[in-house]
Amino acid sequence: MQNDLDRFHLVQDVVDRLLHLGSKGDYLKQMMQDKLIEHKHYIDKHGEDLPEIRNWKWGVGRE
Numbered sequence: 001m002q003n004d005l006d007r008f009h010l011v012q013d014v015v016d017r018l019l020h021l022g023s024k025g026d027y028l029k030q031m032m033q034d035k036l037i038e039h040k041h042y043i044d045k046h047g048e049d050l051p052e053i054r055n056w057k058w059g060v061g062r063e
Helices: 007-017 019-046
Strands: none
Touching: 007 019
């Protein structure tokens, strides 16, 4: 996550390019920023990634 190539930063970059999202895009970007902050605090306290990040696996898409 430190190189900004994680899913949270990527979502923020996409929102920046989809200007028609307006306030929904701003809300989504803030959600991603909040998650990045939560993740950093968790690492500082526990010395490892959040479980939802550490245990994430590629899965089958929604049908």
